[in-house]
Amino acid sequence: MTYKYPLVADTITAEDNIARGKWLMTNPRLTMGSLVKEYESKWSNWLGRRYSVACNSGSSANLLMAATLYESERLKNTRVIVPSAAWVTSVAPFMQLGYEPIMCESDKDNFGLDITHLEELLCEYSPSTVMLVQVLGVPSHMDRVMELKEEYGFFLLEDACAAMGSSYCGRKVGTFGDMASISTYFGHQFSTVEGGMVSTDDPELNEIIFMLRSHGWINGLSPEARKRYLDMYKIKDIGTGFVFPYAGYNFRLSDDHAFIGLRQIDRMDWLIERRFANHLLYKTLLQNYFGLQTFDKASTVCSIHFCALAENEAERNFITSALEENGIETRPFTSGNQGLQPYWFKEYEKFNGKNATRFYECGFFLPNYPKLNEADVECICNATIKAALDFRKGEK
Numbered sequence: 001m002t003y004k005y006p007l008v009a010d011t012i013t014a015e016d017n018i019a020r021g022k023w024l025m026t027n028p029r030l031t032m033g034s035l036v037k038e039y040e041s042k043w044s045n046w047l048g049r050r051y052s053v054a055c056n057s058g059s060s061a062n063l064l065m066a067a068t069l070y071e072s073e074r075l076k077n078t079r080v081i082v083p084s085a086a087w088v089t090s091v092a093p094f095m096q097l098g099y100e101p102i103m104c105e106s107d108k109d110n111f112g113l114d115i116t117h118l119e120e121l122l123c124e125y126s127p128s129t130v131m132l133v134q135v136l137g138v139p140s141h142m143d144r145v146m147e148l149k150e151e152y153g154f155f156l157l158e159d160a161c162a163a164m165g166s167s168y169c170g171r172k173v174g175t176f177g178d179m180a181s182i183s184t185y186f187g188h189q190f191s192t193v194e195g196g197m198v199s200t201d202d203p204e205l206n207e208i209i210f211m212l213r214s215h216g217w218i219n220g221l222s223p224e225a226r227k228r229y230l231d232m233y234k235i236k237d238i239g240t241g242f243v244f245p246y247a248g249y250n251f252r253l254s255d256d257h258a259f260i261g262l263r264q265i266d267r268m269d270w271l272i273e274r275r276f277a278n279h280l281l282y283k284t285l286l287q288n289y290f291g292l293q294t295f296d297k298a299s300t301v302c303s304i305h306f307c308a309l310a311e312n313e314a315e316r317n318f319i320t321s322a323l324e325e326n327g328i329e330t331r332p333f334t335s336g337n338q339g340l341q342p343y344w345f346k347e348y349e350k351f352n353g354k355n356a357t358r359f360y361e362c363g364f365f366l367p368n369y370p371k372l373n374e375a376d377v378e379c380i381c382n383a384t385i386k387a388a389l390d391f392r393k394g395e396k
């Protein structure tokens with residue numbers, strides 16, 4: 001189906017593709033060339049972190065964070081608090097690696113971790129790790145999360161896969177976690193078609209991420225790091241990079257993707273401005289009709305979609321059908337409660353957090369992308385409000 005308003009739109013422009021075409025005509029090296037490094041350091045500079053390692057998706061970035069912590073030998077236990085409002089691959093890496101995940105209720109306002117429940121779980125389980133998602137670009141209560149981190153001493157992993165460009169009271173999301181991930185999948189704040197990145201300020205963690213990203217080998221390490229690993233395992237240096245201290249992956253990003261990414265970072269200010277303006281307009285027009293995510297006035301929201309909560313599941317389903325009929329692409333927020341997804345409840349009990357379940361049953365997404373203008377947002381809001389009012393009238 002062709003939509004008048006698709007849920008997402010590409011941020012890769014015709015100019016990007018023309019430039020890419022010209023570059024491809026020079027027959028460049030398309031993988032393990034120099035552009036991935038350039039892209040990583042440009043992102044680190046933009047974000048304000050010491051290191052970034054690019055990879056092939058946000059899911060791989062999350063798996064790299066979980067695997068790196070596991071390999072770091074810094075964990076006092078394998079317990080990890082995972083968010084209920086999240087993406088499957090915010091949670092799955094911990095299950096795959098043999099962590100013990102404990103699900104946390106979501107905050108009713110920003111949909112991130114519910115601080116009261118988080119603290120209860122920290123007291124009860126003393127987990128080494130907390131995974132936090134900045135949900136749909138709306139920052140969590142980061143001042144409270146960082147206070148708890150200080151008090152309970154856990155590693156914070158920050159999934160900013162759907163939140164690049166947002167900031168919490170002036171501080172960019174992606175700078176709070178010991179490691180933070182982004183996704184540059186099609187339709188995200190900016191796109192490299194497929195792609196992801198892990199950023200950190202910790203040199204040791206960075207080294208492990210770097211190795212795990214590419215087979216777990218020592219290839220590409222600094223001479224000092226290389227020597228350290230070879231000495232550690234008493235392996236004679238015969239000049240090869242084919243020594244594998246870790247059982248790694250191949251999650252590399254190609255230089256072709258990095259070429260696109262380098263151009264996208266230049267556009268961050270515009271992308272943030274447009275997505276935030278649309279987000280604020282949606283909020284103004286819809287706030288009297290639906291439950292909405294809220295955030296601190298000093299924060300910037302670079303949202304991927306705009307999420308609204310209907311009064312109940314039947315109303316949500318009515319609205320999503322009406323929007324589709326009007327050529328407006330939408331999606332129910334079934335990721336609002338990972339604990340109601342089969343992959344979770346096949347292993348553990350269903351998670352019945354009140355807020356997360358409300359997001360799962362009542363949440364739906366509306367389009368947000370830079371090219372959407374004021375008139376477009378008004379048109380989408382009018383159709384959404386009309387559908388809700390029609391349903392509510394019918395219920396009376």
Ligand SMILES: Cc1ncc(COP(=O)(O)O)c(C=O)c1O
Pocket residue numbers: 056057058059060062086087089090133159160161162183184185195196
């Ligand atoms: C919060 C969150 N984490 C992780 C991912 C996974 O990213 P990717 O699709 O690049 O694997 C997504 C995807 O939308 C996401 O929203």
